[in-house]
Amino acid sequence: MTIRLSLDYYDNDHKKKLTFDQPYASARTASKVSAFQANSAISKADFYSYLLIHRQALVGYRSYAELLGKMSVAVNWIQDVVTTAAETLHLTRPGYRDKDLAEKVGESVGLCVISRLHRMTDADWTRLDTLPGVNGVKTFDFEIGSDGIRIIQVETKGSFLNDCRKKPTVVSNHANSIAGKKAAWETHPNFPQPSSIRYGTIAGIDAEHDARCWLLDPPAEDVSTDPFDLRVAKRLGFVANSIATIAPTASLPRIIGERINQILSFGARSFDGVALRTRGGRQFSPDSYVENFLARDKIFIEDLDIVGKLVQGGSEAPIFVGMKGDLARNAVRQNVNEIAATIFEQAELGVREIDSEHQQIGSVRRKIPINFQVSSGGFILGFPVE
Numbered sequence: 001m002t003i004r005l006s007l008d009y010y011d012n013d014h015k016k017k018l019t020f021d022q023p024y025a026s027a028r029t030a031s032k033v034s035a036f037q038a039n040s041a042i043s044k045a046d047f048y049s050y051l052l053i054h055r056q057a058l059v060g061y062r063s064y065a066e067l068l069g070k071m072s073v074a075v076n077w078i079q080d081v082v083t084t085a086a087e088t089l090h091l092t093r094p095g096y097r098d099k100d101l102a103e104k105v106g107e108s109v110g111l112c113v114i115s116r117l118h119r120m121t122d123a124d125w126t127r128l129d130t131l132p133g134v135n136g137v138k139t140f141d142f143e144i145g146s147d148g149i150r151i152i153q154v155e156t157k158g159s160f161l162n163d164c165r166k167k168p169t170v171v172s173n174h175a176n177s178i179a180g181k182k183a184a185w186e187t188h189p190n191f192p193q194p195s196s197i198r199y200g201t202i203a204g205i206d207a208e209h210d211a212r213c214w215l216l217d218p219p220a221e222d223v224s225t226d227p228f229d230l231r232v233a234k235r236l237g238f239v240a241n242s243i244a245t246i247a248p249t250a251s252l253p254r255i256i257g258e259r260i261n262q263i264l265s266f267g268a269r270s271f272d273g274v275a276l277r278t279r280g281g282r283q284f285s286p287d288s289y290v291e292n293f294l295a296r297d298k299i300f301i302e303d304l305d306i307v308g309k310l311v312q313g314g315s316e317a318p319i320f321v322g323m324k325g326d327l328a329r330n331a332v333r334q335n336v337n338e339i340a341a342t343i344f345e346q347a348e349l350g351v352r353e354i355d356s357e358h359q360q361i362g363s364v365r366r367k368i369p370i371n372f373q374v375s376s377g378g379f380i381l382g383f384p385v386e
Contacts, residue, residue, distance in 0.1 A: 001347060001373065002041035003211070004088050007033065007113060010175055010202070010214040017356035023197050024217065027150065032117040033215065040210075044084055045347045045373040048381045050121040052321075082205070096208040097160055102205070106158015107153045110201030111143060113213050114154050115376065118147040121343055123238035123377030124231060130236035131237050132244075133257020137264070144223065146231040148340055151223045153198035164204035164212045171214070174202045178218045196220040225264065231340050232268040233260045238377055239331040242323040246296060246308050251278065256331055268336045276332050284332040290325040298322075304349050306372065306380045320354065320370050320382030327378045344374050351385055 019030040042365070057146035081098065081103060083090050111125050126146040128137045143154040157174035167175075178200040200216030223230075237260060240253035255276050262271060276284045290307060291300070299320070300307045305333015330339050349372035370382035 003047060003084055005040055005042050005109065005113070006210055006212045007036050007040060008212070008214055009033070012214045014216050018215060021217070023150070024218075027118075027198075029117070032059065036113070036116055041087075042116060043110065043191050043347055043376060044087075045375040045381060046112050046115065046122045047084070047089075047108050048373070049375040049377070049379045050111055050125070051104060063330050075148065081236075082178060089205055089211040091160055091205055091207040094206075095162060102158045102160045103156075104158070105205060106201070106203040107143070107156040107284055108204035109158065109211065109213055110154055110156035110199075113201055113215075114152060114199055118150075118152055119343070120145055120147050121235075121376035122379065123235040123342075124152075126237035126241060128233065128237045128260060131240055131253070131257045133240075133254040133261070134237070134260050136261075144230075145234060146227040148228055148231045151196040151225070151227050153220055153223075153268075155198070155200045155218050156203070157201065158203040158205070161204045161206045162364040164206040164209050167204075167214075171202055171204060175214075175216060176199075184234065196223055197249045214227055216284075224265065228336075228340060229263055229268045232336050233263050235339050235342070235377070236260055236263070236331055238379075239323075241325045242327060242379055243294065246298060246322055250294070252276070252284065252289070252328070252331070255279075255284075259334070268340075271334055272336045274334055277335065285327040286332040289332055290328050294325075294328055299354060300325075301352060301372075304352075304372065306349070306374075308380055308382075310354065310368075318368070319384070320372065320380065322380040322382070324374060324378040324380065342378070342379050343376050345376075347373055347375075349374055349380075354382075 009018060018024045018033070024030070038090045081092055081096060081101060083092050089105075111122070115121060115124065124147070125143055128134050141157065145152050145154075155178060157178075159170045159174065161168060161171070198218050198220035200218040202216070204212045204214075205304065236256050240256040240260075243250050243256075244253040259271065259276060275286075278284065295307045298307050298309050299322070305325040306322050307325055308320055310318040311321050312318045324344065326342075330342060351369050351371045353367040354370050355367060369385040371385050372380060372382045374380050
């Protein structure tokens with residue numbers, strides 16, 4: 001399922017720069033934007049993935065209850081404030097204002113847009129600085145990922161508006177903030193010309209119209225990491241994040257974190273095919289890890305290859321949180337080309353009935369019909385069908 005979204009350049013000046021200036025011209029940004037505008041939509045599963053799980057600022061996985069608490073808050077947001085019904089993104093109440101939520105929604109929208117432009121997934125934006133076992137990763141005041149060829153940087157903004165077809169003062173202020181940074185960089189006597197691509201996005205959401213996203217060209221910072229190495233590291237971090245979300249005591253996330261350190265230091269291809277091992281030296285098996293270990297005491301739907309659990313959100317009905325089994329298998333196998341190339345195109349997996357007793361949700365055993373969706377990176381979210 002998708003969410004309709006209008007994408008446009010912030011103004012003609014930004015359009016010219018994003019079309020003719022480097023590195024946008026060589027990356028064919030203008031043609032990517034035109035292709036997006038011909039089918040103006042973002043992935044609903046990816047939007048949920050960013051908003052509910054993968055952009056949460058947790059310190060490691062020491063507080064699983066904190067993660068679930070944040071998820072419950074986000075579920076309440078979707079149910080009570082921001083709706084994605086009818087394939088659109090709306091405020092449920094005209095004139096509603098919440099700066100913190102608007103920023104989070106703006107981030108999710110911006111990452112979805114840039115992911116579609118550069119054929120990236122939600123796995124490519126994983127925060128590595130919060131993963132167990134990962135040390136010394138530089139943090140930035142923007143989001144950073146890779147399409148495997150280039151480093152992609154994004155600075156996201158978001159606002160709840162009365163009419164998102166217009167650009168009121170709050171949107172202009174966002175744009176001025178981004179432009180101010182660019183002006184400061186360009187007046188520097190040694191202004192660099194980095195090969196990285198950096199976009200600015202401003203999302204506007206109201207209660208009536210399809211959400212809108214404006215595209216800008218903020219200055220990029222030089223990032224010394226090889227794009228392919230960063231893509232593999234980010235995607236492995238996504239797997240570690242996903243496993244720890246459904247199995248907080250699992251040892252594999254920390255082992256993956258240690259491998260990420262090695263990849264960022266020595267390159268991904270140095271570890272191609274070098275399978276992961278436990279602290280005791282035993283090799284993890286890609287043929288049995290999901291079925292015999294990760295799926296233990298979880299919900300495992302074999303024909304869909306999804307494993308996860310029901311989580312009580314802000315309403316009576318729980319949501320399903322999980323992952324594609326192949327994510328864990330690929331991480332254990334360490335075929336770096338396979339890790340870098342994986343993308344899940346089929347967002348809708350259909351409806352299945354889940355037995356609530358399996359997860360001890362509520363006091364009455366019942367069958368819960370769940371509509372399963374998979375993000376482009378392989379994270380699974382399932383929402384009850386009413």
